[in-house]
Amino acid sequence: MTSTAEALDVVAGVSVAPATEVVINRTLHIDGIRCRFGDPVWDLSAAIEDRHSAGQAVHWEGFPTPFRHACKLYLFALLNIVDDPPRLDSARSLYPHIKTILGELVPLRRFAIWLADMGVTSFGQVSTEHLDGYLRHVTETSGVSAGSKRSALQAVKRLHAYREALPPHCRLPAEPLWGGASARGLANYESSWGKPNTTPRIHPEVMEPLLSAALMVTRTVAADLLPAARKLLAMRRLAHQIAPDIRRAPTRTVSLFDTTKAQLDCLLAALGRNDASLPGIRTGGTTSVDLKGLAVGGWLNYTELKRMKETSVLLAKHGLPIDVDMLRVDTFSAIGTHRWREDPVGASALVDLLRHVTTACFIVIAYLSGVRTGEALNLRRGCISRDSKLALTLMSGHQLKADEQRRNRSPATIPWVVTDETAHAISVLEQITVSDLLFPAFNMCSQERFLFGATRTRTPGSINTDITSFIGWFNRDIAPAVSHPLIGADPNGTIQVPRLRRTLAWHIVRRPGGTIAGATQYGHLHTQMIHGYAGGADSGFLDDITFEQFLHRAEIIHDDAQRLVGGEHVSGPAADEYRARIERARTFAGLTVTTKSQVANALKNPDLQIHHGAVVTCVFRRATAACLEPSDSSAEPFWSRCRLGCVNAAHTDRDVASLRQHVRALQRDLVTLELPEPLRQRIQTRLIEHRKALAEHESSRPPTTPQQDGEDE
Template identity: 85%
Template sequence: MTCPAEALDVVAGIDIAPGTEVLLNRTLYVEGVRSRFGDPVWDLSAAIEDRHSAGQAVHWKGFPPAFRHACKLYLFALLNIVDDAPRLDSARSTYPHIKTILGELVPLRRYTTWLTDAGVTSFGQVSTEHLDDYLRHVTETNGDSAGTKRCALQAIMRLHLYRETLPAQCRLPAGPLWGGASARGLAHYESSWGKPNTTPRIHPDVMEPLLSAAIAVTQTVAVDLLPAARNLLAMRHLAHQIAPAIRRAPTRTVSVFETTKAQLECLLAALDRNDASLPGIRTGGVTSVDLMGLAVGGWMHHTELKRMNETPVMLATSGLPIDVDMLRANTFSTIGTHSWRDEPVDARELVGLLRHVTVACFLVIAYLSGVRTGEALNLRRGCISRDPKLELTFMSGQQLKAHDGRRERSPATIPWVVTDETAHAVTVLEQITVSDLLFPAFAMCSQNRFAFGATRTRTPGSINTDITRFIDWFNHEVAPVVSHPPIPGDPHGSIQVPRLRRTLAWHIVRRPGGTIAGATQYGHLHTQMIHGYAGGADSGFHDDITFEKFLHRAETIHDDSQRLERGEHVSGPAAEEYRARIARASTFAGLTVTTKSQINDALSNPDLQIHHGAVVTCVFRRATAACLEPADSSAEPFWSRCRLGCVNAARTDRDAASLRLHVTALQRDLAALELPEPLRQRIQVRLIEHRKALAEHELIRPMTTPQQDEDNE
């Protein structure tokens, strides 16, 4: 007698069995990770393109047993229905991405737990009354944000939307859910989509020494450590490859002595096969094996290695040559005028210092390129290229938040244009990583890093923690030795990586002439960036720049208005228009900005077109701007072609004070330098123009009170 075959559930036209793969219809980016329907944990990392995301697995043990199978079927539908998938009204993609799915699993688990507590054991038993009760439960819960409530409701809406794709016992009641209202409306959630970036900037007094420290570490400290670091990682890689089973076993289950001895035997044999050397140390003219280096590089217990009587015998019997300081750093370069270190760095300390080097490289790359956090973390070996004809350096990588048409193109065709400091930081990382990813997850020399470093990157949270540690290390160990300014605490708290991008936009707008490193300035950096992806609409960086321009313009005009009220004198052809625009622009004082379009409209308003230069203020009007050619369509003055006689020019008391300093400097040059006659004549003509402008400024100054004179100083 034969038993009838067990009926299988069918989802997306697929018969579901315990051995069915759960990622059948998704693009996979990692080989070897294949979870199956019957597994207690579903690893979805293979379907996630960017490798820095945390929480890439679903642990089914946390779901109520009564709903576990139904939730598995629902998740299988979310993963594998990619053609004509059911879509929420607010959806911006044709089917839910893996991150979206993972983000809704916690609300789904909470919902099924709530149903279980209510005595419901399947989705098919859920009534409209249950749904209304849950709506009240979510919306009336104290302590949850509107965003959390929206996510909780949206997870149920998606489950309801997929009801026709699921077996009958997994379906919520038919008909409009909660009257057809949106999750956003029910939760009273105000979306931040389309609004300016409100991420707090890093204070310039913090960012400047932080960037200086990061560049010093990547260009000096890292160079001193790299020879020993390469040797250490090579030996550690070999040690993981040849480790016997006892070394891979949990330490609580095996003998430390037996583990260390077995690992040493395997390592010595492997070093001999590879014609490699033992790490050495020289003390008082005597050369011996560097046991600390051997323990760290060979993945062994240092104390046990020193204690074992077998260690010297096994080392002598191996006959391997000894390479002095192979895993140690003894020579240190200067930062400024002082060496950054005096004491040797052994292998154990080297591992910790390499972590600081890694975070320094991240700071340089993420800040000076303007890339998003995830884009920096997903960079891979070989991402830097140079074009000798254009004299530009490119950095290619995965670009997040780009539309599908752009993402389909090769990243090599739409790179970021970066500085030499950024390219050097990438080069450093390429020498201390064991996989293609420049920021692999897990500890520096851990077994997991060598095994899984090619598929997982560091998370933003771990980088944030390391930045705090980097600042503490640099302030205590390096800054006092080399007389580098310490990195102070930031008014907004610890440094979080998303703040770097916003801070770069602020510096580009507020301090275009500020020196970053060498001859590089923020204005030059911005010019470079707009040639590549960072200057495109997809990168989002233009939005940050635009918002910073608006804030800067509004703050400047507010300051101008206060100075006029205190009696600041203004002269020049555009003086009256300057005063009129300041008066009209006061209407922006109470403006609440909620969208990017509002910012763009405000920036194009003629009343906000007041630009302060070094010695003159431009009340900009394109039709009469002497700095622009007829074919120019610029919406701002071209300062390098500024003409003092331009009808758009106005001069405040601040400009006059700067102009006097400039006149003094020109006079000093004429008296002290042996200048060619044509240059001397040009300076003399310029001095005549400047003195005339200063005389006119004072000539039409109205009578002022002593208090006004004091305010204008």
Template identity: 40%
Template sequence: MLRRSGLTIREGAALLIPITGTLNGQPWRDQPIDEREAHRLARHLSAACFVVIGYLSGMRTGEILTLERGCLQRDPVSNLLLVRGRHWKGVRDETGSSVAEGRIRPDPWVVAEPVATAIGVLENLHHEQLLFPHMLGEHKSGPREFRTGQARTTGGINVDIADMIGWVNTYCAATGRGDSIPPDPTDPNIPARRLRRTLAWFIARKPRGLVAAAIQYGHLKVQMTVGYAGSYASGFPDDLAFEEWLARLDLLASANERLDEGEYVSGPAAATYRHRVDAAQRFAGHVLRTTSDARTLLANPDLQIYPGHGMTCVFDPRRAACHLSRDDTDTRRTPDLSDCRPNCVNIARTDRDIDELATDVERLRLLVDDPLAPPIRVVRDRHELHRLEDTVAQHIQWKAEADG
């Protein structure tokens, strides 16, 4: 009778839930969610929340998987977002035996706003006490598969991450989107433990010129190093120090290659720049046995070179004109590249720096020639334009004389 009625019949059972999520301002799907796919989508959502928490907190995998409902708090004084959870490393009872259930850590993790959002999503996704329960609503048969009240295993979350990547790429292919997740060039598997190292890599090598990213990672570094992630028990300062060391070596290796290819360097610190780049090559092949080794090498004067916009800081704290920034992880002082002064004797300018200044010159010329620009701004921009033009012209002249 239904077939003869002419009514459209849809297989399955659609959930009576409106589609509210959007991508680029459009609903992420035009069909309601079917009951049969709800569990799979919930598992993908849980894996996505795990990635956000792991990447933006620096927690260990086991620490994330055992987070419980209500773990997020906002400090009323500092307004920092704090996450409290369990730890196992070094936890022993009065007899000296390891405590299997761990213990609530006295020092909380300090996290960013996206982590709080992910925790809120998980608390609304299910009714379990653990944010990452072993099962999400669907109880398979067999005691080995169904472990009520227990957390997702490391192996399980690794599978979830792989499944989520596959779902995202299938969705992008079906909808014609170009923001799929590319395959890893070295290992097709993305284990959860790599998230901490990835975070340290980005903090140590925040993208040059991308102001939003620089603010994000700089702010995150400050937040994390005042809380649990800044303590040596977390192990995260070790990851960060190691990544900073690798980033500094990559910078110096690249600088040495450019010098060998004939790159010219001008500015008051040009000679010091060449000396330090050349001297840094003796660290090639150096074995880092401890975190202390990495920190000692990072503090070595021959490695104190910091790329900025249109300049390179060959840092000498005794002669720096900027306000020095104290490193969050120890007592080292670093230059404040946002407060760089043109008259600072620590400045060196490479050909690449001059290319950046030449781009600034073209931009300022357009601003100065704008007939609608306020006179006060025009005067300021014209002064800066002349200064940059002189700097670029002087570099080009000295380079021509050096080439003979």
């Protein structure tokens, strides 16, 4: 007698059985991770290109039993229908990304639970009345954000959009869902897409010592630690590779003595095969094995290693050479006039310090490159290259929020232009990472890092915690020792990594001459970032810079207007145009900016083209700018070629005060310095120009305006 084969559901042209692989039509980025339809947990991490995302597995036991199979079929459709899939009106990609899908599973589960509570046991039983009831349930619930309500409704709308791709028992009613209204409109959700970045900046008095501390650690502290760190990590890697089964077993199931003895015996044999040494320590005139260092490097329990008699027996049996201070650091560089540490660093402390070094490297890389948090966390070994013709240092990596055309290009063609400090931080990480990923997840020497460090990165949340820990450590252990300013508390709360990118944009616009490190300045950094590759590689960061430029201009206009009302005098060829632009531009004080394009258009407004220099104000008009050549296309003045006689020039009382100081400095140079005659003549010519500008400013001052303090030149 034969039995009839059970009919299988067909989705995406596949007859789905328990043994069917879950991901068929998407690229897999990790080998060896394959989940089946019948599995209670679907691990989708292999299909996610960036490695910093948490929650990459679906646990089906959380879904109500009547809907579990249908939800599995729906997720199978989402994953594998990639050619002409159903799309929502708001979709910006050809098919939903894995992280989008995972994000909608929680609201999908809540929808299924609500249906089950209503007595419904399949999506095929859902009526329009049920859907209207769920809409009221979502939108009328108090204490829930509009964004959460929008997500809840969006999950149902996508399920409805896929109805024709699913078996009949998985289909919602065919009628247009909720009259065809969008989830955003139904939830009264105002999207932030396309709006200027409102992430709070890190206060300059916090950011400057934080960056200085990070650079100090990546340069000096890391240089002292790296020799011992490389040896420690090499031994630890070997220890994990040769570990016997008993060492990998749960500790509650095996004897600590047997585990330590077996691991030590295997480790010593492996060290012998590799002509390696044991870590040593010298006390007085006696050299002995550094058991603490051996325990950390060899993945051994130190207490048991020190206690058991077999330790000395096994050490003598293998007779390995001893390398004194192999896993210790006792020589420290000076920062300024003091060394950053006095006490030796053993293997355990070295592991803790390497965590701080990694954090310092992240701060330098993320801040000075302007890349997004996820882009920094997904950087890999070998991401730095140099273009000798362009004299640029380039950093390549996986770009987030990029369109498919750019994403599919070779990383070599889409690098970010970065500073030497960034490249150095990456070189430090390449010496202490155990895989290609520069920021692998899990603790520094843990078994998980050696097993999964090639596939998982640290999460943004863990990096936030690391930065807080780094600040505490630096303020406690390093700053007092080398007389470095403390890293203060930020007025806007703890430092979150997305704030680094916004803060860099602020510094580039507000402090272009501010020194980052050595000869590198923010103005130079801006030039690098918009040079060639970088402008196309991450236009999002340039949007942040544009927004900061707009805010800066608006604040300047407001200040200028207040000063004019207060009686500030303005002279020079462009004085009348200066006053007229200020009067017209005062309307920006009441402007509500809602989109990035609105910012860009406002920034092009001629009334905002007022630029304050060191001793002159430029009321910029490109056609009459003496600083520009006919071939120049710049929309701003070229200050290094500024001419005081330019028709775009105006002098405020602030400019005149600075001009007087400059005149005094030039006069002192003529008297006190032995100057070549051509330079002396140039200074005298400049003095004539300056005195003329000062005289014209005072002679044109209205009689009713109080005289500016200070003597006439």
